[in-house]
Structures are given as C-alpha cells and as structure tokens.
Amino acid sequence: MEDNLVLSVQDVSIIYQVARGNVKATNNVSFDLYKGEALALIGESGSGKTTVSLSFIKMLPSAAKVTTGKALYTREGKTVNIFELNEERMRAFRWQDCAMVFQGAQNAFNPVLKIKEQFFDTAKAHGWRKRKEVYDRALELLKLVRLDPERVLESYPHELSGGMKQRTLLALGVLLDPQVVILDEPTTALDILTQRAIIDVLKEMQGRLGFSIIFISHDLALAAEMASQVATMYAGEMVELGTVDEIFYESLHPYTLGLLQSVPRLERGQDELTSIKGNPPDLIDPPSGCKFHPRCDFAEAKCAEKKPEFATYEKEHKVACWFPEKVIEARQGLWEKAS
Amino acid sequence: MQALPAKSQTQPFSFLEKIWRNYTLRTVIQSIFTVWAVITFIFFLVRLMPGNPIEIYVNYLINSENLTYEQAYNRAASQFQFDPSASWLEQYFGYIGQLLRGNLGESITSTGTKVIDQIMRFLPWTVFCVGLALLLSFVLGMLFGMIAAYYRNSWIDNLISIIAAILGAVPDYIWGLMIIIICGVQLKWFNVGDLRGTFDPSLQPGFTFAFIFSVIQHALLPILTYVMGTVGFWILAMRGSTTSTLGEDYVNIARARGLSQGRIITAYVGRNASLPLFTLLAINIGFVIGGSIIVEELFVYKGLGSFLFWSITQRDYTTMQGILLMITIAVVFSNMLADLLYSRLDPRVRISGDS
C-alpha cells in the first residue's frame, strides 16, 4: 500500500491575516491520499475545505499564510514537499501533477479563445508542442466525457451550456495525466440531470485513467456516491476520517452524526430530521477545547477544557472526540449498512 | 447529442420589419438619421449666434477704414455671397439641396474658396497631431493601467493612480498653458514663437529630413498637451478593467493550469481587459477630427480646431457648417466602427450579431 501513496498531508495549518486578527482557516490537517482513491472533504460553509486544497497548488490569496505542516507529493518514487517548490517548479507541478477545478467555475474558460486553443495553451505551457498530438488526445478525452469532440474544440466557451463546459473542463483537467485532481463543488451550480451526467463521467474517467480525486462538497449524497474515503471538517479542523462506509454507517463524531441526521433521504418514507443547534463558530476567536462543544449534544466539561487528539479509533478510522462511544450509542438503529 | 428541431416562435412579419431586423442596415439608417438631425440643429444654432457675417465685416470696416455704415455695408454685401434677407427656411433647403449633391458650398467670407478645400487643407494636421496623441495616450494608458492593476494596493499602484487622477482632473489647455509658461517662458527650453504653425514656413514641404523634423517639432507640444490631458483617463479605465478581469475564474484557472505568466498577461488578462477600451478608443477617434480648439489656438497650430475658431469669429456660416458636419460624421461613424470592432474582438457579440 505504501508505494501507492500519492499525497501525504501532515499537520497543515493556514491562517488568513485580516484587520480583525488571524482567521484560523485550517488547523493541523493530516491525511494520506492513495492512488485511485477519491477522498471527499465534507463540512459546512467556511470550514476550510477550499483553503486547504488551494494550498496544494500554492494558489492561496495573498492574505493567507501556511504556518505549519508539509504536503509530500510522490511521483515515480520521488517525493517532494509541495510547499517548498519554487515558482517555476510549482508552475510545472500545476495541472501536470495536480489539476484543480475551482468552486463555481462556470466561467473557467477564456471567453475570447476557442476551446482548442485553451487545450493547446495548456499543453504548450508544459512543453508539449505537437499540436496534432494534443488535438488527438483532446478528441479522445472529450469523447470520454460524452461530448461531440470536434464541435466542442471548434467552439467558443459561450457556445457551450453549463454542463458541457463542466465536462470540457474535466477533459482538460486530465489532459496532462495528473495524479491528483481536486474538484471543488464540481456540480453545485448544475441541474440534477446534468449533475448526474458529470458524476457518471467522472467515475468512468477515474476508472480508466486511475488518478486520485480530492472532492470538496457539502452535499453528503454526492460524497456517498463518489468517494472511497470521507473526511469531515469542522471549523478548520479535520474531525473524522474514514472509508465511506465507516463515515456513513459507523460515524464516530457528533458533527458527522449531526450532518447525517439533517439530510433528507429520498428512498425512505417520512424523514425524522434534526438540525445541529447553534451557529458555526467565529474562526478568529474559536471556542476553547473541542471547537464543536458549544453545539454538541454530548459535550461534557472536559470538552470545553481540552482539545481531543485526532487519533485512530480502529483500523484507518480516525476521529477527534472525547466520547465516540456516545455517538455509537446514539446512532444505534438509525440506519445500517444494507447487506 | 442530437440536434433539436428548431421551431421559430415569432409571428410572420412584414417586409419593413425584415429591414428593421437586419442589424447592419438598421445601424446605417440610424446613423444617417443622426447626421441629418445634427446638421439641422447646427444650421439653426449658428444662425442664432448674435451677428451675421456681414455685420461683423461692416464693424471691421467701420473701425479700420473709417467708412460710414452705408459705405461699409455696400462693400460687405458686394463681397460676400450671402443674402441676409433670405429667410432661414429658404437658406436651409438651399443648403440641404447642395449637401445632397455632395457640395459643402463656398466660404462666405473668403469668396471663391470652397469649404471642402479649406477643410482638406487643415484636416491632415489635426488628424496627424491629435491622432498620434490619442494613440500614444491609449498605449501608455493600457500599459500603466495594467501595471497598476497587477500591483494593486502597492506603492506602484498608488503612485500611478494618483498621477493618473491628477492628469485626468486638470483639463488639457491648462497643461498647455503650464508647458508654455514653465518650459517656454521661465526655463526657456524653447522659444514659443519659433514653434507657431505646423512647420517652419521657410522650408519647402516634401520628404526631406528637415521638413519632417520641423513637422514633428511643431506638433510635439500639442501632442504632449493632449497626452497629458487624456492619459489619466486611459490609465484609470484600464486599471479598473484589468482589476475586474484579474478576478475572473478563467484567469485563476489559467494559473492553476500552469500557464506562463506572459501568456496569462497577454492572452487571458490583457485581451479581455482591453476589450471595453477598444470601443472607447473607436468612439474617441471621432473627436480626433474636431481636434481641440483651445489647444490649437494656444500653440497657434493651424489645424481644423483653430480654423473652426476663426470661422466662428467671422460668422462664416458655410464654413462652420462644413467643419461641424465633418465632425458629426466622424463621431457617428466611429461609433459604428466601435460596434463593428467590438464584434470582431469579442466572439460572444459576433454570434448574436449574426443571428
């Protein structure tokens, strides 16, 4: 398993320096991403999902600063710390090793250039100059995302619908055969049926090309469908990490449980839903101890005093909570893995 | 992906509507109408100014040659091809009739010279001088505007923005005056008197080095003045446009795609940020023809602007009308050009224009 490790994120913390103080947007985040895996980062708005993933391609806004940690990236046996790459190495790293599709990127293509020019641009920037080769590869990839390849390549971006643009962007994303593809809310602005098409295409592409995905979403259903691993984030911290089945059927963190209890399920009869009480915390002046304790139903005095370690509970399943047993008890009989 | 059967939702339309729907044709018709409306307006406006050409000349004769009013009037009336007793409406239809035949008429005060010839004598100088200035100003503005946007909120940006704001806030003739007073009169870098006119009158026009040098020398100060008066606007416009383009997703994605900084600046930021500016440039071309009356007067530069000023003081109706007509046409057509240019540069407009 070890030699399949692609990205190892260790103890990464990021702050935004703003007038009011430091926004602690990411705190001591660690995880490993293996080849062909799809890791979903879930959590509510402002929990630092975008921030942490932007750091992997060094595209954080200038107000942001990585204060601790490393991101070790491995390709063909060689390992580098992404944060230490210089500007030129970083430029080469982007897209060729790690492609990131941003949140709400309905506007991802330069409106005055034809799609094919944007494919050529990308290839050329990474030293691939044979236009014919690039063109053929683009045709192949666009076919994979179920588009009419010639037509799309000859189009300007505004001539494509939102869903077509998104699929074209996915094709462009894998043009250089990256090992990691980061997708930040790839389907949020899209319609249900278009979203379905994107999910299917993405799964198929991943199966064929074998890249790893970091998938950011606050839609749990999407995570359940797409991911092999799921990480729950709360207030800039990773609070639970496990396989998709572990997170959905054997969740250990009260926040994960809270999320699961607040999503309606279509295939069932009437839902019994509860919401998580309270509001997301202020990241400049976060609560003491476990940051979730003011909203947690299981909190005790200890939770406000001391921060729980993000530690292994069993196998690869990690959680940062003092009382996971309470969660286990609370989820009994709620839902089970149907097998 | 299959094509869907297209079904038009619009009702059957008449022939006239069909013409109206044709974008190009509609623009041309609108332009012609605009030109007509403006020249009609100008025609009456110039006649509403106090005095007419004969009275102005009569006053001049009385003062300079000590003639009686009677004598002066007779002489003036015999020299000018102008009948002040004809009604405005008669004059108007006469003028329009001439225009339709492509005739701008003769100057009232300089009998025998055609207005069109006069215009053609002065126009090239203005086009040369203001045109060059506009181009220079535009290029400098794009450059500094983009630099300011790139280094937004740094000292470079602050410096450029402050200078641009000052340049933009002060009108060009004040810059002209300041150049003359500070550089010419106080620092004595040049002799203002030597730089009157469009070139050194002792030289023969032609493709000689001395002549071209003289032309440039004489145009230099007006060009500098225009550039100082307008570059601030271009800088600020480009800065604003670039700033908003830099925030676009496609620029961020281009960075994430690992494109080189150079390619991003030119094809992704520059090209999109300058789109709105090209339209503004095209619109401004129209104003080039008119030149700037005050600046040309200030430097005694014999262009169309100073010629217009002269014809106004003389109440030379036909000349004024001729020049203003040229300016109107230039403005209207440069607007059309702007539209056209925009649809060339921006594929999004190109498509909707076709359908």
Added chain:
Amino acid sequence: MEEPILEFKKISRSFKKGRTVIPVLQDIDLQVQPLEYLCLVGESGCGKTTSGKILTGLLRPSSGQLFFEGRDVSTLKGADYTHYRRSVQIIHQDPYASLNPTHTIYNSMSFPLFRHKLVKTREQARARVAELLEVVGLTPVRDVIDKYPHQLSGGQRQRVSIARALTTQPKVIVADESVSMVDVSIRISILNMLMAMRETLGVTFVFITHDLALAKYFAWKGRIAVMYLGRIVEIGPTPEITLSPEHPYTKSLLSAIPEPDPDKTRTKEQIRLRSEDIPRLTELPAGCSFHPRCPWFVPGLCDKSVPSLEPFAASELRLACTPLSQGKGLNLFETRNLA
C-alpha cells in the same frame, strides 16, 4: 373540497427579448388549498420563480387568470387588491439581494409595518419587529435588531427575510429556494420553523425548490408539482411523487439524485436519458417538450401533440404524458447509435 385560496387558471407568461418571445410558463393550472403544503420543483429555468412572482402579484400573467379566495385578481380594486397583496407574500431566492445592506434589520422590517399602517408609533413598530424576530427564532432579539445584514450569517439573514414576509400577517407565503443558500446543518431548523408557523400562524406555504429531497421532507403531508420547461408535468401527493412516480421526467429526475447512503446510491437503478441537452425555451421541440430526452419516447405520438395534465389511472397523480394517458404504458425506445 374546500375552495382554493389561490388558483391558476390556464396561466401563461412570456418575456420579450428583442424580437424573440420566450414562453416561460405555458397553460399552468394549479390550486393552492388553505393550509396545504405545496412544493414546486424542477430544474433551473423551468419557471418556478416566475410562477411564484405571479402568485404574489409581482408579475402579471400574459394570459389566463389568477384567483384569490375565489375572486379574479385582475378585477380586484382598492382595498380588496391591497388585501390580496398583503395576504400573499414572497421570500425571495437570494437573501443577500433582498435585504438592503444600508438598512438595519429594524429599518428593513419596520418599513412595511408603517407603509401598511399596521403600527402608528416607533415603540409599537419596535415591539412588533421584536415579536416577529422571536417567531423566527432570532433570539435574543436585541443582538440582532440593530445590526446590518452583512453582520449576520447566511442562516440568520434567511430568518430575517422570513420575519419580514410575516410583517403583513399574510395567509400565503411563497418561499423561493429559501434554504438553498444556507448550510445543511441549519437548513432543517429553518424548514421545521416554517412548518411550525403553519400550525401557529395559519400560514399556507408554497415552497419552491430544485431539491426533491427537501421538497419531500417539507411537503410529506402535502403535494409536489414537478415542472419542466414552463409546464407542470406531474402533480400529486408527495409520497406517490417521490416513491412511485409515473411521469418519465419525474422518474429520470429521481433516479439521477444521489442518496446520502453509500450502498443505496451505488445500487440505485439508473435511467439513461437519450440526450443530456436541455432545449432552449425559444426552440422548444414539438409535442411533449421532454421527448428528445425521454428514454420511453414513442415516435409519432410524443412529438405530435402537447399532452395535457390528466388524472392517471387509479392513482391520485395527475400527469402530462401521451403514452401513459392513452394507457399504452412505457416501453424503452431503442437507441440505435448508442456507441
């Protein structure tokens, strides 16, 4: 059956854009019963917001009539018309755009109170505003009442828009995507609050959303109307619509939605559409507008005439599908060039 509080009779609405006419709504028949839960669902651009605006009198129909308490709204005058406008309120889609950023919450909310002469003095207004904020759960009120919208979180802002809609003591509230922009964890508490308001304040809710799972939760005891390209294609009791729909479009929609349950979502039966492109409103296909995408397309039938909304067999559903209403059942259309 009771008299509907609001009723659409053959309502159509189109917009003119230059020379082209965009038919946004076509022949909508819809009854809103007092105190029922009614949801309008459908993909983006299908005309949900437009219907909501027509219900509240913000837009006039191009043809057809709107009845309020049995009376044609276009004939209402003076006090009767004011009564209608006060009785039907809308909560707009975008909580950011609908609150004036330069007004405090008190200002925004007291304005309609004064305008409709519901209060006379500032003291009365303040007391009433405080009361309403309490109703929507923004307590303690003094922490919120003098703040500006940007000082509130997304969820709080959404509650303020709800409170503002309550100022005129409406009988019907049209909630347009009221929880789409708020986080999963607080969504349910807002929905629960709306449901409670129906009991305590006697307000009828017309709930507009693109999220079928949310619609199902909200309107489990009510009805869902599924819209596609400006028409209602299926309407009926929520359990039937979400668990055993009949119309091909509703079926496709349901099969496309991922479930927040890894096993269920992976094993869910998928319906593959014949085309993923949504026709433009200006170039609607002949006949049933879903036919170019419909997997159960019947040539010569579906592309001929526009089906009307009719009761279906023994169910309580009403749907618009020619093969179904002719009792032919659904048979998959063979796609020849699937490769």
